[in-house]
Amino acid sequence: MELIAATSGSRSNNLVFTSAGNRSNLRDWLQGRRDFDLWTVYYGDRPGMFQEGSDYYLPRKGAKFQNLHYCYGQWPQKLARYDAVMVMDDDIVIDATGITRLFEIRRDLDLWALQPAFRLSGKVSWPITAVHPTAKLRYTNFVEMACPLFRRDKLDAFMQVYDPALVGYGTDWWFLHTLGPQIDNRVAVVDEVTCVNPYDKDKGSGGREIDALQTHQIRKEVWERMKALHELDEQGRVHHEFGRINKSPLGAVTGMLNNFPDWAYLNAKSLAKRLGVRGRS
DSSP states (O other): OOOEEOTTOOOOSEEEEEEEOTTOOHHHHTSSSOOOEEEEEEOSSSTTTTTTTOSEEEEOOSOHHHHHHHHHHHOHHHHTTOSEEEEEETTOBOOHHHHHHHHHHHHHHTOSEEEEEEOTTSOOSSGGGBOOTTEEEEEESOOOTTSOEEEHHHHHHHHHHOOTTOOSTTHHHHHHHHHOSOOTTTEEEEEEEEEBOOOGGGGOTTOOTHHHHSOHHHHHHHHHHHHHHHTOOOTTOOOOEEEEEEOOHHHHHHHHHHHHHHHHHHHHHHHHHHHHHHHHO
16 A cells, blocks of 8 residues: 655654544644644545645555554654654544644653543543543543554554554553553643543444444453453553642633533533433333
8 A cells, every 4th residue: 555645745743643534523633733744544435535634644444553553564764753643533623732732741741641631521431531620631540542642662662562453442551551560750641631532422323433343342352362462461450640730720710611511511411311310210
């Protein structure tokens, strides 16, 4: 397969990598202050879609870490020029200003891995990844694989052991395992920058694209095989916050005000659900 590079050439030391389908939010990622290149692996059925705006473009089926592993094998010298790489689900709602700020925070604090905090208006699979409006960031032992940002040498080490048979399930713990036990102040959830991880029901009638690659049950079975093969032990790996950097008092108030609509919506939806269940009983 041929990798298509933009004629203008690369312009940043930061890279955003994604596997994108027809319903992707890539165009939103390019709005605002931008200091990153975009590498798009397109798995859809409309040739050339999202090529404009991408610094690297490749038509290929597969999930994002499968495709990233393939690109590492085919074009390692292109990836080696970047200081940091953000590996994004294609439906994440965020803009270029937010993405650029994440790269700045990673560089300033020399973080090995981070993620933007998830807003409550979208899916939050793990409570530790939900936004804390009074914090700038929280040092943790966990980042979710929806939109992690890696120091590139740490991603290199993961790609050397990663098996592309694994699709999604378990990649977070596997990557964190490669970092070793001493990760205090090296991994963070960034509350200063937030994003929305859309609910599955909001993705249209097609559902989750990853389910077309492997069912949830098969993904779990593959992870169990990988754990045994690579001696990966996730026992005792509970989510933990080591510390945080708080916002100023004014910033904390602003953060809470900005977060209030999501909080109110979530609580109203929960109340409506409880009333609905009570009304049917």
